[in-house]
Amino acid sequence: MQSAKTSLGDVIRHLVMLVVLIIFLFPIYWMIATSFKAAPDILTRPPTWTFTPTLDNYRFAFEEANFGLYIGNTLLVAGVSTILVIIFGSLASYSFARYNPGDGHIMFFILTTRMMPGIAVIIPFFLIFREVGNTDIGKALLIGLDRPGALIIVYTVLNLPFAIWLMHSFFQDIPKELEHSARLDGYGRIQTFIRVVLPLAAPGIAVTAIFSLMFAWNEFLFAFILTRDMARTITVGVSGFISQQGILWGPLTAAAVVCVVPMLLFALALQRYMVRGLTFGAVRG
Amino acid sequence: MLELRSVTKKYGHKIAVNNLNIECLPNEFVVIFGPAGAGKTTTLNLIAGITDPTSGEIFLNGHSMNRVPPEHRNMSMVFENYALYSHLTVFNNLAFPLRAHRMSQQEIQRRVHEIAEILQITPFLDRRPGFLSGGQRQRVALGRALVRDADVYLLDEPISHLDAKLRHRMRGELKALCQRKQATVVHVTHDYREAMSLSQRMAVINKGHIMQFGTPEEIFHTPANEFVASFVGEPPMSFLDAALSTGAGLPEMVITGTEKQPVRIKLDDDSAITLRQRGTPKQLRVGVRATDLTISMTESATHTVPAEVYVVETLGHRDIVTTKVGPHLVKVVASAGMSLRVRDAVWLDINPNTFHLFADEQAIAHPARRIRVPEGV
Numbered sequence: 079m080q081s082a083k084t085s086l087g088d089v090i091r092h093l094v095m096l097v098v099l100i101i102f103l104f105p106i107y108w109m110i111a112t113s114f115k116a117a118p119d120i121l122t123r124p125p126t127w128t129f130t131p132t133l134d135n136y137r138f139a140f141e142e143a144n145f146g147l148y149i150g151n152t153l154l155v156a157g158v159s160t161i162l163v164i165i166f167g168s169l170a171s172y173s174f175a176r177y178n179p180g181d182g183h184i185m186f187f188i189l190t191t192r193m194m195p196g197i198a199v200i201i202p203f204f205l206i207f208r209e210v211g212n213t214d215i216g217k218a219l220l221i222g223l224d225r226p227g228a229l230i231i232v233y234t235v236l237n238l239p240f241a242i243w244l245m246h247s248f249f250q251d252i253p254k255e256l257e258h259s260a261r262l263d264g265y266g267r268i269q270t271f272i273r274v275v276l277p278l279a280a281p282g283i284a285v286t287a288i289f290s291l292m293f294a295w296n297e298f299l300f301a302f303i304l305t306r307d308m309a310r311t312i313t314v315g316v317s318g319f320i321s322q323q324g325i326l327w328g329p330l331t332a333a334a335v336v337c338v339v340p341m342l343l344f345a346l347a348l349q350r351y352m353v354r355g356l357t358f359g360a361v362r363g
Numbered sequence: 364m365l366e367l368r369s370v371t372k373k374y375g376h377k378i379a380v381n382n383l384n385i386e387c388l389p390n391e392f393v394v395i396f397g398p399a400g401a402g403k404t405t406t407l408n409l410i411a412g413i414t415d416p417t418s419g420e421i422f423l424n425g426h427s428m429n430r431v432p433p434e435h436r437n438m439s440m441v442f443e444n445y446a447l448y449s450h451l452t453v454f455n456n457l458a459f460p461l462r463a464h465r466m467s468q469q470e471i472q473r474r475v476h477e478i479a480e481i482l483q484i485t486p487f488l489d490r491r492p493g494f495l496s497g498g499q500r501q502r503v504a505l506g507r508a509l510v511r512d513a514d515v516y517l518l519d520e521p522i523s524h525l526d527a528k529l530r531h532r533m534r535g536e537l538k539a540l541c542q543r544k545q546a547t548v549v550h551v552t553h554d555y556r557e558a559m560s561l562s563q564r565m566a567v568i569n570k571g572h573i574m575q576f577g578t579p580e581e582i583f584h585t586p587a588n589e590f591v592a593s594f595v596g597e598p599p600m601s602f603l604d605a606a607l608s609t610g611a612g613l614p615e616m617v618i619t620g621t622e623k624q625p626v627r628i629k630l631d632d633d634s635a636i637t638l639r640q641r642g643t644p645k646q647l648r649v650g651v652r653a654t655d656l657t658i659s660m661t662e663s664a665t666h667t668v669p670a671e672v673y674v675v676e677t678l679g680h681r682d683i684v685t686t687k688v689g690p691h692l693v694k695v696v697a698s699a700g701m702s703l704r705v706r707d708a709v710w711l712d713i714n715p716n717t718f719h720l721f722a723d724e725q726a727i728a729h730p731a732r733r734i735r736v737p738e739g740v
Contacts, residue, residue: 255446258413261433262440264463277450
């Protein structure tokens with residue numbers, strides 16, 4: 079009796095999970111399916127489940143709508159800003175973890191910068207980049223409206239507070255004695271940081287990099303306002319298919335698949351790190 | 364030669380180490396011995412350069428170390444929590460200090476294998492510290508410190524966290540290893556036996572102050588004050604408060620708290636002279652070691668101090684009996700055959716030439732030196 083009861087519970091549990099999974103995964107399935115449909119198949123009512131797959135939508139997205147450039151922009155902006163976030167963030171959070179400058183007030187101040195909604199600062203950013211874009215420095219460093227440097231700066235600024243707070247606990251978990259030991263073993267401060275602290279904080283840094291990259295990859299608002307064409311990123315590019323003439327469902331879903339799939343695979347590959355990294359930063363000597 | 368001159372370290376208003384003066388001769392094994400929170404680790408960190416002294420100076424071979432960062436002091440340290448690099452294999456942990464000094468690959472290989480052989484950790488060279496037992500980790504930590512030639516080796520409770528059997532063995536190995544190294548060693552411990560058995564000289568410290576600095580024999584036989592006397596030796600020294608009663612003949616002491624039926628202890632000539640030189644203090648404390656006392660069931664010419672059995676701890680070959688003399692607890696080592704029970708009336712032999720006299724916590728007289736090894740139980 080007992081075992082029959084439990085197995086019934088198991089069945090119900092699995093059924094519930096199945097339903098939830100269908101609810102969550104169906105839009106993704108539908109997006110992928112639509113991206114391979116020809117235009118007539120997309121618009122039939124009721125929707126068809128069977129169709130002849132075609133790559134026309136992808137061809138359109140890349141050849142007519144310039145998606146190659148957008149992907150390149152996203153990769154550039156997300157990649158460079160993540161690297162900057164890790165460099166500045168690890169140095170900052172290390173010093174907060176070890177020396178606690180400002181008795182926690184500076185740490186808190188950094189956190190407060192995230193309390194402001196992005197939309198509140200978007201016009202100042204717009205004006206700043208418009209002015210900087212006209213200067214020689216702005217031109218040389220590709221900073222300005224519709225230039226990737228602008229988005230790199232914005233994403234770095236937006237990601238840093240989160241990165242500093244996330245990495246802080248990882249650095250705090252590294253016993254001080256390990257650094258002292260490395261110093262006595264004959265390594266200077268910077269060598270100690272590179273050879274002992276960074277490798278031990280690697281899981282935390284990896285997690286931070288993942289989140290930072292995903293944020294930059296998905297960001298829409300700033301990219302929409304600060305770019306027009308040359309620096310346009312993939313998320314804004316996707317929205318471009320919603321026009322006054324109508325919604326180009328085929329190319330839109332094709333572009334969305336291109337946008338989602340890399341991050342999906344990336345997250346799947348690293349989900350072990352992500353869960354572990356967020357729950358415990360255990361590095362014990 | 365390593366020298367600490369008037370070294371003081373304050374953390375805010377808290378004084379961790381106060382006016383410390385220690386001098387370690389070349390190749391000397393010095394133990395810093397004290398209770399938890401006495402400032403032992405702080406002292407070691409000051410020598411290593413991990414923390415800077417608030418005042419005072421540290422010299423190594425005549426050069427001031429105050430402005431020298433740890434990586435240039437040529438000192439090697441074992442940390443209390445081992446501080447192994449968990450991202451590196453045991454081999455790379457051991458090779459880590461050698462690589463900092465730009466040693467050739469062959470030389471690194473040779474030295475790592477040599478020290479691994481001595482410490483019997485060769486089978487674990489490819490493992491990471493996380494997969495080792497406490498004893499193995501501790502060996503790796505020792506190995507990492509001893510693999511290179513340093514001027515000074517600093518050992519912070521390196522074997523205190525091992526179980527008793529392993530600790531006993533490592534104590535011997537450690538001493539042998541350090542002798543082979545021919546270098547100055549500063550070893551920190553709160554374990555009395557470790558301190559006694561390893562040190563050539565030891566510094567007893569308490570609350571950041573040096574209580575006494577000397578050879579283990581000096582510390583054991585002529586403790587400078589009550590703290591050292593009570594902290595060195597096992598079972599710990601017992602103390603009796605006593606009042607000096609001056610009268611005709613040899614001076615006597617009456618144990619405080621026994622005024623109704625006074626328990627008197629006679630002083631010998633030496634102690635009497637010393638007391639007179641000290642201006643005959645009225646209140647004294649008598650310190651007696653458990654091994655210097657004998658216990659008897661009957662009163663006799665020697666066993667004149669009445670006491671009552673309070674606790675009996677059986678150790679097998681002998682018992683440690685805690686007795687009550689008036690309000691004071693006095694520990695005595697008794698042979699196991701006496702089969703004493705709690706509340707038994709007994710008589711103690713408190714002989715003037717075995718006791719230490721203290722006034723205002725400072726020692727004023729010690730028993731005449733007899734040649735004997737510090738005895739454990």
